[in-house]
Amino acid sequence: MEKNRELARIFDRMADMLEFLGDNPYRINTYRRVAEVLSELGEDVEELVRTGKIHQIHGIGQSSVEKILEYLRTGRVGAYEELRQKVPEDLLELLEVPGVGVKTLRLAYDRLKVRSKEDFIRAVRSGQLAFLPGMGEKKIQNIMRGLELWEKSRERMTLLQAYELGQELLKYFESVRDLYENIELAGSLRRRKETVGDIDLLISAKKDNWAKLHQHFVSYGGVKEVLLHGETKSSVVLQEG
Structure with missing residues (x-):
């Protein structure tokens, strides 16, 4: 059920992007819920659309159904593509790093002009994170250790x-x-x-x-x-x- 997985990834990433932009928490949580539902479906999403059952699934509203239909029809989701123009998606990959959250990435983006994961890694290793509010020595050490493990975990x-x-x-x-x-x-x-x-x-x-x-x-x-x-x-x- 590859399309289920890809759609779940898209909705989850849209939630990350909206959180990065400081969007409405309700909208963010809605996308996360859709991602969760899609990832747990026991049936292929294409079959659910074909039979019309997609409209009966709790947790997936009409707006999200339209995005799913758009993806199945065109292979893309317009709302996702628009968000990708506003948020450095490359930077959001660092959310996989233990100790790194959206708030930290946003602060680094605004105050240190970090625009990519390479920028962030350089900022960490050069000590620039210490200039961010709320960024104590222990937290920076945790992020540095998290980065080390994250790089190894790419395997x-x-x-x-x-x-x-x-x-x-x-x-x-x-x-x-x-x-x-x-x-x-x-x-x-x-x-x-x-x-x-x-x-x-x-x-x-x-x-x-x-x-x-x-x-x-x-x-x-x-x-x-x-x-x-x-x-x-x-x-x-x-x-x-």
């Missing part, structure tokens, strides 16, 4: 390898099931890309359980190194790479 895992490791992590969290409402695999693995650079877990914690969940995560037996251990996000390097 990437196969989808099967990532899936098996993801299932191990889900099983690991079963022992603290009372601490969260829901847990799911996200990112490249959820979108079923052929290769995966890292494994993303999304967890909806029950009240006041964030700290316990983060501690449980970084205590996983397969952890080689903890890159980030924060209030809303933690990143680790596993023994498997």
Whole structure:
């Protein structure tokens, strides 16, 4: 279901671009939800369009359906192409780097005139990030380490390898099931890309359980190194790479 995957990638990237531009959070979340639904469909999107069932899928509104139809008809999405003219898509690839978020990229874009991932990497290694607000020494060190790992991870895992490791992590969290409402695999693995650079877990914690969940995560037996251990996000390097 290659077209399902590509459409999910397009909607997810449009959400990244809109966030970079400071667009309406509702619109951003709508695109992310569409990407999630498309990545989890058990049926080819072309067949859903042919039968008209695409209009019955919860989470995909009429505006998004029109974009899907446009892609199936022309191989492109006009709204996506327009956003690509406004946002340096090359720069957004760095969202895969642990410790790098849209806010950091936007600050680097506005204040350091960073326009590509090469510009950003140079800014990190030359110490320019220290001039950005809220960018402390520890965060910069995490980004530098994240970049190093990201560059190595370009080798990437196969989808099967990532899936098996993801299932191990889900099983690991079963022992603290009372601490969260829901847990799911996200990112490249959820979108079923052929290769995966890292494994993303999304967890909806029950009240006041964030700290316990983060501690449980970084205590996983397969952890080689903890890159980030924060209030809303933690990143680790596993023994498997």
